[in-house]
Amino acid sequence: MTNSDAIERYRKMFNSHLESKLIPKDPNNLYEPISYILGLGGKRMRPVLTLMTTDLFGGNPSDALNAALAIEVFHNFSLVHDDIMDDAPLRRGKITVHEKWDINTGILSGDAMLINAYQYLEDYPPEVFKPLTILFSKTAVEVCEGQQYDVDFETRDDVTIPEYLKMIEYKTAVLVACAMKMGAILAGASEEDAQSIYEFGQNLGIAFQLQDDYLDAFGDPKSFGKQVGGDIIENKKTFLYLKALEFAPKEDKEGLMHLYSIQPEDSNTKVDTVKTIFEESGAVEAARMEIESYTQKAFATLESLNIPEKNKELLKVFGNKLMQRTV
Structure with a gap:
């Protein structure tokens, strides 16, 4: 059985x-929402990782x-509530819960999902x-x-790269690690x-989120499944934005900051202008290098694991497959 077959089996x-x-x-x-x-599907990355890790450490997947x-239920609960907070129209290419029903339904169904997630551990x-519940609650x-950091950053003009990396570590990477x-x-x-496997998941999760931020600006809406340019429209201070501020010439930097202080009626022009600054400033190249750096950090943590070499290889294949999304 190939590594891809194993992942598909999980x-x-x-x-x-x-x-x-x-x-x-x-x-x-x-319950219908x-x-x-x-x-709606999705890659089921997190539950696949739970089953895979159990298997690779000699347990029965x-x-x-239930873990x-x-x-997965907790992850989707957070998406339902995040979509309300972001006023997002699409999730995985389909209409979001609060748009299909209403905001109150999204809040209440999300609450029930959070409680359901704990019930599956019972x-x-x-x-x-x-230990499962302690880890789950901390996460x-x-x-x-x-x-909350993500929301706070929308109205701050002084967000630093370390603060941004901490935000994505908490918002995305810790759940992969968990x-x-x-x-x-x-x-x-x-x-x-x-x-060690927690740290592998944490570093891979940061790489994954950095790539997600990149794809939000430069992905294909058909395969990405979300509104492309959504982060730019929402004035989100992503890695691309912060690096562009660091690298761009004064005029572009001022233009970028102005664009991130307004909500123009024609959001397409704003998105196109911002993307050009991202590319010309070198922010896109910096993002690619950072994604690669965190992917390699993840692989480095595998060295100390007491599992067969072929099992480490499966984790590397999964990591590479995850980071080769080009959509």
């Missing part, structure tokens, strides 16, 4: 487990299905339930902190190995 395993849990329930207006957002479900015995709070460490815990891995 994805199928997870999807069939998810489908078995998506049983229509009353009240319909609470949950089924809708979870049914089927034992990790993987907790991760089947584990106490000696596993406790959930950090995701909220990351989202997904992997949960797998290690369920497989009975040592604390050292569980921590």
